[in-house]
Amino acid sequence: MIAQLTIQERQSALMILGGLALAGLALAVAGGQDLLAAHGWLTVVCALAGLFYVISGYFEPEPSPERLARYYDEPTKAGVVIAMIWAIAGLFVGDWVAWQLVFPDLAFEGAWSSFGRLRPIHTSGVIFGFGGNALIATSFHVMQRATRARLPDQITPWFVLLGYNLFCVIAATGYLMGVTQSKEYAEPEWYADIWLAIVWVTYFLLFLRTLARRQEPHIYVANWYYMAFILLVAVLHVVNNLAVPISFGSAKSYSVFSGVQDAMTQWWYGHNAVAFFLTAGFLGMLYYFLPVRAGRPIYSYRMSIISFWGITFMYMWAGSHHLHFTALPQWVQTLGMTFSVMLLVPSWASASNALMTLNGAWTKVRDDATLRFMTVAAIFYGISTFEGSFMAIRAVNSLSHYTDWTIGHVHAGALGWVAMITFGSIYALVPKLWNLDTMYSGRLVELHFWLALSGTLVYVFAMWNSGIIQGLMWRSYTEAGTLSYSFIDSLVAMHPYYIARAVGGLLFLLGALVGFYNIVMTIRTASAAQDESDAPVLGAAVQAGE
Amino acid sequence: MFGFHYRLERSAMGLVLAVIAAGSVGGLIEIAPLFTIDETVEKAADMRVYTPLELAGRNIYIREGCYACHSQMIRTLRDEVDRYGPYSLAVESQYDHPMLWGSKRTGPDLARVGGKYSDQWHVAHMINPRDVVPVSKMPRYGWLAQNTLETEDLGLHLKAQRRVGVPYTDEMIANAQADAYGQTAPDSEHAKGVAQRYGEATQVRAFDGDPGRVTEMDAMVAYLQILGRLTDAAHSPADKTAEAKR
Numbered sequence: 001m002i003a004q005l006t007i008q009e010r011q012s013a014l015m016i017l018g019g020l021a022l023a024g025l026a027l028a029v030a031g032g033q034d035l036l037a038a039h040g041w042l043t044v045v046c047a048l049a050g051l052f053y054v055i056s057g058y059f060e061p062e063p064s065p066e067r068l069a070r071y072y073d074e075p076t077k078a079g080v081v082i083a084m085i086w087a088i089a090g091l092f093v094g095d096w097v098a099w100q101l102v103f104p105d106l107a108f109e110g111a112w113s114s115f116g117r118l119r120p121i122h123t124s125g126v127i128f129g130f131g132g133n134a135l136i137a138t139s140f141h142v143m144q145r146a147t148r149a150r151l152p153d154q155i156t157p158w159f160v161l162l163g164y165n166l167f168c169v170i171a172a173t174g175y176l177m178g179v180t181q182s183k184e185y186a187e188p189e190w191y192a193d194i195w196l197a198i199v200w201v202t203y204f205l206l207f208l209r210t211l212a213r214r215q216e217p218h219i220y221v222a223n224w225y226y227m228a229f230i231l232l233v234a235v236l237h238v239v240n241n242l243a244v245p246i247s248f249g250s251a252k253s254y255s256v257f258s259g260v261q262d263a264m265t266q267w268w269y270g271h272n273a274v275a276f277f278l279t280a281g282f283l284g285m286l287y288y289f290l291p292v293r294a295g296r297p298i299y300s301y302r303m304s305i306i307s308f309w310g311i312t313f314m315y316m317w318a319g320s321h322h323l324h325f326t327a328l329p330q331w332v333q334t335l336g337m338t339f340s341v342m343l344l345v346p347s348w349a350s351a352s353n354a355l356m357t358l359n360g361a362w363t364k365v366r367d368d369a370t371l372r373f374m375t376v377a378a379i380f381y382g383i384s385t386f387e388g389s390f391m392a393i394r395a396v397n398s399l400s401h402y403t404d405w406t407i408g409h410v411h412a413g414a415l416g417w418v419a420m421i422t423f424g425s426i427y428a429l430v431p432k433l434w435n436l437d438t439m440y441s442g443r444l445v446e447l448h449f450w451l452a453l454s455g456t457l458v459y460v461f462a463m464w465n466s467g468i469i470q471g472l473m474w475r476s477y478t479e480a481g482t483l484s485y486s487f488i489d490s491l492v493a494m495h496p497y498y499i500a501r502a503v504g505g506l507l508f509l510l511g512a513l514v515g516f517y518n519i520v521m522t523i524r525t526a527s528a529a530q531d532e533s534d535a536p537v538l539g540a541a542v543q544a545g546e
Numbered sequence: 547m548f549g550f551h552y553r554l555e556r557s558a559m560g561l562v563l564a565v566i567a568a569g570s571v572g573g574l575i576e577i578a579p580l581f582t583i584d585e586t587v588e589k590a591a592d593m594r595v596y597t598p599l600e601l602a603g604r605n606i607y608i609r610e611g612c613y614a615c616h617s618q619m620i621r622t623l624r625d626e627v628d629r630y631g632p633y634s635l636a637v638e639s640q641y642d643h644p645m646l647w648g649s650k651r652t653g654p655d656l657a658r659v660g661g662k663y664s665d666q667w668h669v670a671h672m673i674n675p676r677d678v679v680p681v682s683k684m685p686r687y688g689w690l691a692q693n694t695l696e697t698e699d700l701g702l703h704l705k706a707q708r709r710v711g712v713p714y715t716d717e718m719i720a721n722a723q724a725d726a727y728g729q730t731a732p733d734s735e736h737a738k739g740v741a742q743r744y745g746e747a748t749q750v751r752a753f754d755g756d757p758g759r760v761t762e763m764d765a766m767v768a769y770l771q772i773l774g775r776l777t778d779a780a781h782s783p784a785d786k787t788a789e790a791k792r
């Protein structure tokens with residue numbers, strides 16, 4: 001890897017890693033006995049390992065100028081593998097906590113292993129670890145292809161990818177130790193948030209620098225989505241995480257927002273993490289990999305425009321549907337509900353645009369499990385956005401809120417849409433990256449597809465059932481006008497569904513393991529000689545690097 | 547419109563600005579007014595701040611991720627009011643940085659759990675939930691009773707809370723550590739200071755049943771016992787008209 005960096009880049013790598021080691025040391029010293037120190041030392045260890053690695057390759061020959069005529073795909077390769085590792089870790093923890101709801105003592109009386117601490121490892125592991133790495137990896141690939149320009153340098157993509165993973169590791173280890181600010185999907189504490197902000201701004205600049213070097217006059221729709229994802233996630237992250245640490249030697253901080261304002265800010269963030277992380281970014285993937293794999297152009301340019309701006313504008317209003325019938329003022333709830341319902345238009349425009357693109361390629365969908373992953377993803381995208389708009393209606397929400405129906409909805413989106421489009425894209429991408437025609441085993445892709453689909457269906461149907469039963473039991477009255485069921489009655493009724501859910505999750509996890517094995521074997525099959533990047537740019541030469 | 551877009555998508559900065567413009571409107575219109583419109587949060591004269599011990603308990607509640615399964619927000623629905631008590635008011639979480647309204651009820655809502663059970667029940671429930679609720683799915687938290695509560699930095703906690711808008715006085719900040727101890731030791735001289743600073747109604751007792759030592763269990767139970775009792779606003783007569791309407 002170091003051989004790909006120029007001498008100047010190796011020097012900047014040493015400086016960045018040295019700076020990181022010092023920052024980690026500062027946290028470790030300031031932290032003293034606090035948990036902050038553990039993360040300080042963790043940072044020091046990571047930075048020192050990086051320093052050692054760079055120094056060990058420092059005197060390797062410089063990369064040849066010929067590299068500039070090719071795309072730079074090494075960070076994408078690493079990102080794909082890292083994403084799959086996070087997928088397995090995140091899904092494993094998810095299934096573990098699912099079994100804890102069946103057998104509560106599976107926490108083994110540990111503090112670190114209780115549901116409350118493991119749950120954010122599951123959510124962050126799959127959203128940020130798996131999803132985030134897949135987004136970064138594919139965005140590097142797509143931004144180069146759709147602009148016909150090489151990444152501007154060799155070091156920034158590595159900084160973004162590895163820096164982002166440092167954030168993920170700090171987040172996950174923090175939850176184990178009990179470091180959390182309790183904001184859902186924004187649990188990491190202030191120092192991790194600052195680090196992520198630095199990495200994210202660098203990511204955005206890298207994106208802009210690549211766009212500035214583009215050979216294509218038009219920016220392709222996939223890149224609009226990646227842009228909205230990077231840009232607006234930065235805005236959401238910074239605003240929702242504004243907090244005052246109790247001291248610079250402590251991991252603990254207090255959010256600047258409280259009560260109702262905090263609830264609104266948190267769910268403005270939370271829902272738009274769904275919008276711009278789990279939707280916009282993955283639509284970027286869809287708009288590139290689906291047409292490429294199907295060998296068909298996107299069905300409608302105009303529908304792409306309508307859905308992109310509809311999503312970008314309307315999602316930001318929708319967060320308050322998480323707070324129906326709460327102490328949040330009614331007018332904000334009504335706005336949130338209204339925009340959530342309207343969101344169905346751009347969402348279904350995207351989903352149908354994807355499915356219409358497949359017209360003329362349905363035989364491929366039948367034969368090619370990779371393309372089928374993407375097709376099913378588009379269908380689940382349509383289903384879960386319909387369900388989302390439906391659940392945002394106040395009357396429906398009064399039943400569904402606080403129940404497992406929400407969990408079912410989230411997983412229809414996360415497993416059926418986000419994970420499926422990612423697996424499909426990865427299976428399309430991996431053979432290309434390693435200069436092969438196909439994956440190591442097409443039958444294993446097929447097996448993964450059926451495991452993933454059946455796991456998703458079992459999971460989602462279990463949670464739909466349990467959620468609706470829960471909601472109905474909570475609001476049932478006897479003829480005498482008293483509540484029919486105690487809370488614990490509803491919990492007992494959940495038991496069979498919790499078993500089914502854990503089984504569904506297990507199937508999905510097995511699928512991911514099969515996928516990981518297949519990817520590893522594909523990489524091993526690829527000839528070691530093809531270490532460099534894949535095919536050179538078509539037509540005009542790529543712009544020279546900086 | 548599509549012709550305009552055909553030109554717009556040729557400019558990276560144009561797209562960036564357009565995305566920022568389109569993406570900012572919703573948040574600005576929905577969030578900013580919540581800070582300026584007075585009716586957003588009711589006034590409650592009797593609303594008090596958390597004692598240092600309760601705040602420490604709240605931080606343990608956050609640390610353990612209790613909010614993943616328990617909400618603290620009773621909605622304005624008949625069955626919720628019948629089950630949990632008066633619906634939650636904005637003022638009740640006015641000093642909650644961050645709020646813990648939650649999003650999921652794997653376990654019941656806790657917004658008004660304060661006073662509903664005895665301290666002994668809570669301690670037994672934490673040690674093994676299935677001892678008191680045989681079909682419970684909650685993890686065990688017995689080790690809270692073994693862990694001594696970290697009280698040294700409570701002053702810093704109160705100070706940071708004041709910085710984000712919670713009205714802790716200098717005196718409260720200076721006595722934070724002593725007050726945490728005092729609240730668990732009714733016979734000590736520190737107990738008086740707690741009542742003086744946080745009100746006579748403040749619950750002062752050995753929450754974990756062991757007056758000698760301030761444990762994380764003390765803090766946790768003290769926090770659970772104050773939930774829904776920082777103010778009487780939700781029970782007050784002024785609210786009855788709203789109830790009648792319902």
